[in-house]
Amino acid sequence: MLPPLETLPSDDRLPERAEIVVIGGGIVGASAAYYLAKKGHRVALLEKGLVGAEQSSRNWGWCRQQNRDARELPLAQRSLALWDGLRAETGMDLGFRRSGLVYVTTDPADLAQWEKWGEFARQRQVDTRMLSAAEARALAAGSTGQWIGGVHSPTDGIADPSRAAPALAAAARRLGASIHQHCAARGLETTGGAVSGVVTERGTIRTATVLCAGGAWASMFCRWHGIDFPQAGVRSTVFRTAPLPDVVKGGFYCSDFSLARRLDGGYTVSMPAAGRLDVTPQGLRYARAFWPAFRSRRKALHVRLGGSFLRGPEALARWRLDQVSPFERMRVLDPAPNLSAIEATLARVRACYPELAGIAVAQSWCGWIDTTPDMVPVISPLDRLPGLHLAAGFSGHGFGIGPAAGQLAADLIVGDPPAVDPYPFRHARLVDGSPITPPGAI
Ligand SMILES: Cc1cc2nc3c(=O)[nH]c(=O)nc-3n(C[C@H](O)[C@H](O)[C@H](O)COP(=O)(O)OP(=O)(O)OC[C@H]3O[C@@H](n4cnc5c(N)ncnc54)[C@H](O)[C@@H]3O)c2cc1C
Numbered sequence: 074m075l076p077p078l079e080t081l082p083s084d085d086r087l088p089e090r091a092e093i094v095v096i097g098g099g100i101v102g103a104s105a106a107y108y109l110a111k112k113g114h115r116v117a118l119l120e121k122g123l124v125g126a127e128q129s130s131r132n133w134g135w136c137r138q139q140n141r142d143a144r145e146l147p148l149a150q151r152s153l154a155l156w157d158g159l160r161a162e163t164g165m166d167l168g169f170r171r172s173g174l175v176y177v178t179t180d181p182a183d184l185a186q187w188e189k190w191g192e193f194a195r196q197r198q199v200d201t202r203m204l205s206a207a208e209a210r211a212l213a214a215g216s217t218g219q220w221i222g223g224v225h226s227p228t229d230g231i232a233d234p235s236r237a238a239p240a241l242a243a244a245a246r247r248l249g250a251s252i253h254q255h256c257a258a259r260g261l262e263t264t265g266g267a268v269s270g271v272v273t274e275r276g277t278i279r280t281a282t283v284l285c286a287g288g289a290w291a292s293m294f295c296r297w298h299g300i301d302f303p304q305a306g307v308r309s310t311v312f313r314t315a316p317l318p319d320v321v322k323g324g325f326y327c328s329d330f331s332l333a334r335r336l337d338g339g340y341t342v343s344m345p346a347a348g349r350l351d352v353t354p355q356g357l358r359y360a361r362a363f364w365p366a367f368r369s370r371r372k373a374l375h376v377r378l379g380g381s382f383l384r385g386p387e388a389l390a391r392w393r394l395d396q397v398s399p400f401e402r403m404r405v406l407d408p409a410p411n412l413s414a415i416e417a418t419l420a421r422v423r424a425c426y427p428e429l430a431g432i433a434v435a436q437s438w439c440g441w442i443d444t445t446p447d448m449v450p451v452i453s454p455l456d457r458l459p460g461l462h463l464a465a466g467f468s469g470h471g472f473g474i475g476p477a478a479g480q481l482a483a484d485l486i487v488g489d490p491p492a493v494d495p496y497p498f499r500h501a502r503l504v505d506g507s508p509i510t511p512p513g514a515i
Pocket of ligand 1: 096097098099100101102119120121122123124125126127128129130131132133134135136137256257258259286287288289290291294309310311400404405439440441442464465466467468469470471472473474475
């Protein structure tokens with residue numbers, strides 16, 4: 074089922090030429106288009122379905138520095154600063170507020186892990202504070218949990234996934250970018266070994282510069298051009314509620330569930346330990362690269378064989394540029410939510426927060442989280458095909474860092490000084506045979 078999503082109009086006419094073509098209208102592509110247009114470049118943004126309709130509208134909305142991988146932290150910090158300014162800059166409310174995030178636990182191992190992360194984070198000026206048992210219970214007032222402690226990041230926040238990507242795309246459009254929805258990019262044309270055009274289902278756009286920000290579809294797109302990009306998807310279910318008592322101001326996390334207060338007075342509820350990994354041809358291809366990440370998270374993952382072996386972003390697929398491609402066969406990747414996990418979560422929320430006894434599902438959905446073997450994205454030119462850049466593999470963190478990720482991609486494309494050091498996000502680290510650095514995010 075489609076989660077709530079604001080829509081924006083498309084431009085009717087596909088341009089014959091564009092200085093830069095961005096493929097994928099999630100938060101990363103929309104942000105890149107916005108920052109490129111802001112720098113004065115002529116951009117066309119292509120989206121096979123609707124802007125924001127895949128991961129970027131299905132997430133919890135958390136924008137956090139807390140528990141980030143050290144490699145990603147500068148991007149998270151930069152992004153929070155951008156989120157702060159985007160409302161005034163674009164004239165649109167993306168729903169961002171620094172409402173703080175609270176993590177609580179009954180497990181000493183969690184506390185040890187958060188404490189260790191906190192030591193490093195405080196050196197990087199992250200506003201994060203360990204909570205004693207009494208403080209955790211005070212911040213989770215009204216909950217029955219026997220919390221032994223927690224961690225609080227008061228200046229992290231939440232934005233509205235139903236608004237953010239469409240708002241950034243609309244802002245890009247106002248700066249001169251053209252937006253083309255229901256317009257899949259089937260592949261690239263090359264001249265002399267470099268990009269010279271994008272073939273879409275509605276015709277070809279001549280360009281020498283392309284950013285692939287295709288989320289879960291990026292590996293399939295790259296593979297068609299002979300470029301390896303190890304990527305694996307994890308299904309994750311979410312539901313929202315009608316307005317309920319205000320037990321949590323921002324985000325609340327415990328091992329059984331997470332809550333994010335919505336602007337409409339309801340909650341976005343998720344179940345961190347109920348991810349599902351489908352066995353797919355792409356998954357088998359990259360099994361070795363993903364093994365360490367899988368092993369470290371295996372308790373939170375259920376492995377299944379299902380329809381995604383044959384359909385969707387990780388299936389076997391062959392197509393020609395003059396044929397309907399897999400991208401247009403699935404306009405919106407909309408996996409079925411896990412209903413039994415939802416039932417179990419409702420019971421856990423009621424037991425933990427008696428004030429939320431009346432909780433019910435207003436709407437549920439599922440998202441396909443695109444991950445890399447080290448759980449850090451690629452934001453990088455692709456050496457094998459001059460003119461092609463990649464920004465994908467955001468591994469469950471891309472919404473919060475989306476604005477800065479798009480800005481960094483834009484800087485790299487036009488050769489401006491990068492917003493943050495791009496080295497940790499280079500594509501080569503995943504394919505040059507060097508050992509995969511273990512994921513550092515919690
Ligand atoms: C359940 C869930 C909870 C999450 N919670 C959080 C959170 O709290 N905080 C956080 O920071 N992150 C979170 N994430 C992760 C976050 O949502 C993603 O990392 C982020 O949205 C990725 O953005 P994207 O633009 O790369 O991809 P997407 O939003 O998936 O966008 C990619 C777009 O590219 C389009 N596309 C693909 N191929 C083509 C093509 N060939 N032609 C045209 N268009 C194409 C697709 O249709 C899609 O719209 C969560 C994700 C999920 C699923």
